[in-house]
Amino acid sequence: MEGVSILFSQWVIWFGVYAIMALSFNLEYGYGGVPNFGKVLFMSLGAYSAGTLAAWLGLQWASSKAGIAVAGYTGPVYCSPEAYHVLSTASSQGWLEPSQYILLFVAGVILAAIVGAVFGAIGSYPTLRLGGDFLAITLLALGEIVRLIAYNSEWPVCSFNGLTAVPTPFAWYENKALVDVLYAVLIIGFTVLFYIYTHYVANSPWGRALKAMRDDELVAQVYGYNTAKLRLQVLVVGSAMAAVAGALLVFYAGSVQANTFKPERTFEVIVAVMLGGVANNIGVLVGAAVIAALNVFLNASALETLGITVPGNVATTLPYLRYVIMGILIVIILLYKPQGLIPEKPVQTPFLEKLRALIKEKHVVEEAAGTK
């Protein structure tokens, strides 16, 4: 029973990660028409910055409390075996306070967002020169460059070993089975926030400007939109979101590995958006749930937990099957539902917009009353 609960928490957590990624890709591509096939680049940068900050700062705090000196390592100090020892035993030894764990989490997420935004701005440079398939390939290649460097160099995340003892926000909590549930709740909170944000944005003047740019760049320019600035903005926002998703993944797994950020991860996000329908945020959540389910449930041990036993040779093929299914989904959706399974809805006036209008109205009335 506990296994099942862990599995479902896992699913919810991965759902959150994919949902935030997919919402951001949808903002960039679905609304803005920018095919950011380097999603994983910004996700990884968020993961690296959050992971290294939490590991480094956590190590400082924990080692000073414990009185253990961890220095003299050639690479980043948090990659040393002593660092691993200190960080992995910090909670049981009481070297780090619960408040410190939470603080590390908050700081990591904030740093990730900042780093993501900054690199999103830098990453918007190719969009000034390129569009369409060539832009997609360029961004994909940039993501691979960062992954290859991270995989082979001690900086930032301890080369191919990865950074394996990142302090997680609920590490201090005794009931380990509940930790995942807590984290799942936390990540759903983030997802809801981002959902509301993108939903709001999609129907805002900015969102309409993005769509105008997507539908016809020239027309958008004629209408006075600065499309270069719009692309910069959407990539800053989208990349900050992707970076936060990366950070949230790190604080769940307690580790960062460069190979988590292979191009396949971007493809998963693209499939999630395609499944849900381009420029359709609700649909995108459904797509993210499906991709997360494939990720979490489609392996022998998960199925075992759910009471399904699979023969050995099927078990070895299952993890690969996930990508075969994704590939087939991509082609079928493109062939039969190029706009996604749930097509884009016309701009509506959601309750938030109404609320804003109401507030504005009240404001105007009050102002009018004030001047009287």
Add this chain to the structure above:
Amino acid sequence: MVDVAILYGILGALINGLRVGSLYGLMALGLTLIYRVTSIPNFAYAEYITYGAYAAYIAMTALALKGTLGLAFALAAALAVAALAALASDELAFKPLWVRGASPLHLLVASIGVGLVLRYSLLAVAGLAAGLLEASLPVRSTRLISIGGIASIETSHVLAVSAAVFFAVLLRIMFTRTKIGKAMRATASNPVLARVSGINIYLVRRVTWIIGGGLAGFAGFVYAYYYYVNPESGWLMLLWIFAAATMGGFTFYGSIISGLILGIAEQVISFLGSTYFGLNTAYSPVIALITLVIVLMYRPEGVIRLEALSLKKRV
């Protein structure tokens, strides 16, 4: 003082760069052909190479073939399987999408999907059968000339270089002199008018995929003749191949020369990097990636084109 061992090392890197570079160029030829005719930046292309390599390996080992005749049979198997994989991916995915008016970006996404299907089904199968996760032809590349006991020229060098040059010339002649080649260009340039001119564009398309896939199969065969193949071999080379093709402006001669430049740069830079700076040679793909990014961004029409044929303007 540069010592002699380092000079030999550089020489060896040059020679091996020639081999791997011609291989990249050879691989880029099929990608270029398919791109020129169908405008698909085909990410599934890498898998045709892998499939070709595996077909050669399986044909030889399953039938216990030996010697040159065995190699010839393996080559035939590689050509057939890769061409079939290419043809099938067009018939099942790309052609129907193109008929529906898909954009190059959609075709790119579709090719990613097709590539995932091909690569991961191979991974799944290879995981089941023993010895398939690392395969190489039983008849190995052999040394022809030894240089100072460090560097050497092997049969695989000769095969890779001559195949690359031969096929580039052949394709160039086909494209500019033969009826089918001109029909390919006509189909690419204006498909409706091509039909109006009496060209069966679907047949032309099929021929294109068979030749493009066949080239991938040939490259896969050469690859398996020297290297160990795993189900991800093609995929791992794809960015090199794309870099060669884009740097070559999607022209045949340009692809070969760019492939050579990239291959030699890879070998020489990683040799010097590891000798003088202790750099990990695993960084070398960064060379291809950076080339790809720079070319796409600043010279999307290619650096080395050697052909006046205009390409449709992208962006």
Add this chain to the structure above:
Amino acid sequence: MGERAMPGSAVLRTERLSGGYGKMVIVQGIDFSISRGEIVAIVGPNGSGKSTFLKTIYGIARVFDGKVLFEGADVTHLPPEAKTRMGMSFVPQTENIFPDLTVEENLEMGAYIIDDPEKIRDAMEVVFNIFPVLKGFRKVLAGALSGGQRQMLAVGRALMTRPKLLLLDEPTAGLAPKIALELLDSLKNIREETGTPIIIVEQHARRALELADRGYVLVAGRIAAEGSGRDILSRPDLQELFLGVQKKSLVEKRKEG
């Protein structure tokens, strides 16, 4: 009606042909015919469906209903390449050259269905005689030609097969008046020499109808009038059409009728 030519002698005939794009029907119920040695003009205001009609005949636009008969055979649902192989030839209004091929290669593609290189060379000489300018541009990419030169190339390409029927969609568009008249003259010559029937769509209605033996006036996707070129030209209710004025009354009349 439309059967002025002896039945059976029509090279091409359409019966109640309806065509368009996707789900959109653009031309409806067109009965049309052309016989050996005839030049038939199709005129009508912009957007009336002249191009769509030709494309429907050729199998590029979608056929919704009706029939296309070529030399008595039902070719309604044959693809364009098959129609070319049967002896038809078509110059579309737009995108009527291969911009990435040289002028010479464009002409070679026009002769794609011919295998004999001798014949191809002869046909090319004929084209160069009609459009001597093209000869100087043999090795130039067609995309680099001027608008008028492209138009010549487009027509030249269609002449390469010595077709049994020529469909020309505004072949003189963009040509200098002198060249346009020369082109029309050479079309006449082709007809005189080979008897090749020609369907020509022309913006310049008067010019087309003076040249043609017969004409059809297409308005809003339907035939509004047909007859000999002179008859149509002298019809008082069609005068506005020849002055290039959108003839609203025609549409209204059709709706009423």
